[in-house]
Amino acid sequence: MRFVSFSHHDRQGFGLLRGDRIVDLTGKLSPDVVTLKQAIAAGLLAQAGTWQESLDDIPVEQVRLLPVVPDPGKILCIGLNYEDHRAETARPTSGFPTVFTRFAESQVGHRQALHKPAISDRFDYEAELAIVIRAAGYQVREEHALDLVAGYACYNDGSVRDWQRHTSQFTPGKNFPATGGFGPALVTPDEVGDYRQLPIQLRLNGQVMQDAKLSDLIFPIEKLIAYCSTFTPLAPGDVIVTGTPGGVGDRRQPPVYLRDGDWIEVDIGVVGCLVNPVITPKAGAGT
The missing domain is CATH 3.90.850.10 (Fumarylacetoacetase-like, C-terminal domain)
Incomplete structure (x- = not known):
């Protein structure tokens, strides 16, 4: 799987990259998990593979990709x-x-x-x-x-x-x-x-x-x-x-x-x- 952090319409989030579209996972794996770092810490990345594509998916060209982990501790x-x-x-x-x-x-x-x-x-x-x-x-x-x-x-x-x-x-x-x-x-x-x-x-x-x-x-x-x-x-x-x-x-x-x-x-x-x-x-x- 491939995960990205992004900014879209002045909102930051993260998602699963599938081809040229992003399955937006912000707050979906768990309501309080809104960053990739939080998803990693909660052990939730494996669940992302079962997430189905939807009309809410975002084309990559519509987002600004952020550093993979924008907020690393070290x-x-x-x-x-x-x-x-x-x-x-x-x-x-x-x-x-x-x-x-x-x-x-x-x-x-x-x-x-x-x-x-x-x-x-x-x-x-x-x-x-x-x-x-x-x-x-x-x-x-x-x-x-x-x-x-x-x-x-x-x-x-x-x-x-x-x-x-x-x-x-x-x-x-x-x-x-x-x-x-x-x-x-x-x-x-x-x-x-x-x-x-x-x-x-x-x-x-x-x-x-x-x-x-x-x-x-x-x-x-x-x-x-x-x-x-x-x-x-x-x-x-x-x-x-x-x-x-x-x-x-x-x-x-x-x-x-x-x-x-x-x-x-x-x-x-x-x-x-x-x-x-x-x-x-x-x-x-x-x-």
Whole structure:
């Protein structure tokens, strides 16, 4: 199944994506369940598969798709998790994942514009697979880690490289408004199968810039969940963004940074294809 969060006629909700229509589940699985995060926490996603299409279904083109989970409690991002990316950054190898955080306000949904900050000319792309946590977990063992996965989605961890490098901490360069794309949909594990078989590719204006497989992860998803759940309890709706392959614009010769009018596609096979244009908002517009 595929679930989306959306805004329609100034109302936010969530639903089951079937082809080009959304079965609106807002308040229908339970009267007090009006967000995808709440549905995950209540264990109600499985019931959605039995929901029948109706005249209330909404065509996708009539909604604004939001980040898959608009209100996660935590977004934990993993850096340097593909060997070719670690090598191109000249970072040393490590026995532990590199972890930094994003804020929910920095995200946009499928086909929504990523905002190149006017303060920087070094806005970069990063194709990644995101996982969404299904149930609470603390100090989870690797062999049980995938039981905590509600589903998968595409992610573009847009990075403002000069701000990322102000110090050894990544956070400033990863949290400008509207710099992270998250979508189009949450795809349940039964549709994905073995995540290691997934391809991951980023295209900039149609040109392939990153191309890898999820089997290339240095720290696989099981290890990431186990590691992150050791230092912080995971909760339903939390997001772990698993890292980007080599080929980022900042490490190309000459560098390739994002500009107004660019189009970015993050394609992860059955998980979907996240598409975002790039704009530079006018001064005073929040960036």
